[in-house]
Amino acid sequence: MSSNESSSRVLSGMRPTGRLHLGQYHGVIKNWLQLQHEYECFFFVADWHALTTSYEDTGNIEQHALDMVVDWLAAGVNPGAATLFIQSKVPEHAELHLLLSMITPVSWLERVPSYKDQQQKLNDRDLATYGFLGYPLLQAADILIYRAGNVPVGADQVAHVELTREVARRFNHVYGREPGFEELAESAVTKMGKKAARLYRDLRRKYLEQGDGEALDRARALLGEQQNLSIGDRERLFGYLEGGGRIILAEPKALLTREAKVPGLDGEKMSKSYNNTITLREDPDSVSDKIRTMKTDPARVRRNDPGDPANCPVFSLHEIYSDENTRTWASNGCVSAGIGCLDCKKPLIEAINAEQAVMRERAQQFEQDPDLVHSILLEGSEKARDEARETLEDVRSAIGISYR
Ligand code: TRP
Ligand code: SF4
Numbered sequence: 001m002s003s004n005e006s007s008s009r010v011l012s013g014m015r016p017t018g019r020l021h022l023g024q025y026h027g028v029i030k031n032w033l034q035l036q037h038e039y040e041c042f043f044f045v046a047d048w049h050a051l052t053t054s055y056e057d058t059g060n061i062e063q064h065a066l067d068m069v070v071d072w073l074a075a076g077v078n079p080g081a082a083t084l085f086i087q088s089k090v091p092e093h094a095e096l097h098l099l100l101s102m103i104t105p106v107s108w109l110e111r112v113p114s115y116k117d118q119q120q121k122l123n124d125r126d127l128a129t130y131g132f133l134g135y136p137l138l139q140a141a142d143i144l145i146y147r148a149g150n151v152p153v154g155a156d157q158v159a160h161v162e163l164t165r166e167v168a169r170r171f172n173h174v175y176g177r178e179p180g181f182e183e184l185a186e187s188a189v190t191k192m193g194k195k196a197a198r199l200y201r202d203l204r205r206k207y208l209e210q211g212d213g214e215a216l217d218r219a220r221a222l223l224g225e226q227q228n229l230s231i232g233d234r235e236r237l238f239g240y241l242e243g244g245g246r247i248i249l250a251e252p253k254a255l256l257t258r259e260a261k262v263p264g265l266d267g268e269k270m271s272k273s274y275n276n277t278i279t280l281r282e283d284p285d286s287v288s289d290k291i292r293t294m295k296t297d298p299a300r301v302r303r304n305d306p307g308d309p310a311n312c313p314v315f316s317l318h319e320i321y322s323d324e325n326t327r328t329w330a331s332n333g334c335v336s337a338g339i340g341c342l343d344c345k346k347p348l349i350e351a352i353n354a355e356q357a358v359m360r361e362r363a364q365q366f367e368q369d370p371d372l373v374h375s376i377l378l379e380g381s382e383k384a385r386d387e388a389r390e391t392l393e394d395v396r397s398a399i400g401i402s403y404r
Helices: 022-038 047-053 061-075 092-103 106-110 113-121 135-144 155-175 181-190 194-210 213-225 231-241 284-292 313-321 324-335 341-368 370-399
Strands: 009-014 040-045 082-086 150-153 253-256
Touching (some): 009 135, 022 040, 022 061, 022 150, 061 370, 082 370, 092 370, 106 155, 113 155, 135 155, 194 213, 213 231, 231 370, 341 370
Parallel strands (some): 009 150
């Protein structure tokens, strides 16, 4: 267990792409909805990351950010449970990015797979910039500044979390020996209260003098239970346990979100760039039109041609939206040509519109009163800033530029 598994904080960001589609809802947002009840969550709009790939075309960023946040709220992300904010409203991310850039070898960034991939895929963009090379390091700063233990991401982002871990390790290695570490650690021990402090010292001695691994585990668990330690003190005590310096930046782990198989209208993966999406709060008639013209098994040319649900993107939607009875009905009707494709699509249109009705209703108050969204983001950004400032102070003082 790395020290940071004691941190149950979750952080994730999304570039401001505007209105969300069903693929993002089932793939990412539903995951957030679950996490917000289990962990302390920070979700943010990565607007600076949008600049790294399209610095010339910034006219829509603000509107896209707001539309996206309204969709988060419409989908049920709860600003009472999770902290929602805008990256650029927390400039501390940029300072940490800069400081991390001092210790990050250029080769680490060049070998992140997305670097070359994206340059090939987005070959109409200028990605030969310093900012784009730094994309994953900015992401590392986003994560490390909150000492987040868990980062829910898709498979394409796992390498970025891995880089984050390496950068944290390197930072701790270079700067982890703060002046007066022992005294600070000892004073943190006393903050746990007499009983816990005695137990901590006991377990630490057993581990350091006798290499007792069980004692180490118990001491870590003990630290995990302490309510009145600041995160900084807790990290000190984790480091102190092993005799080493302090862990200033904690290593996060990726919480891999399972790929949601939401097909687009053309049967390819649903994606804004393929122009095959259904958005979260679409007009019911438009949902109906899109599903009615959605691609089906090409073998079903005529109504009496039997089909194969395994070859049909519409059936993949049944797997997401329908209960078992409906799925069996659709599947049997398809292979026997007992139902037509329009029959098959009807329950889906209903299910998607029912799901969206709830979201449209939730969105209404925010659409009528954009100030409400602004104030949620303002409050979230302030809260995030307080957390970010705390980490930065530790970082500055570890480097030796705190001027206090
Ligand atoms: N790079 C992420 C993406 O494209 C967005 C992102 C920026 C992010 N900073 C982050 C995700 C920090 C998780 C944690 O999806
Ligand atoms: Fe697809 Fe349903 Fe038509 Fe079969 S009946 S091809 S599953 S839409």
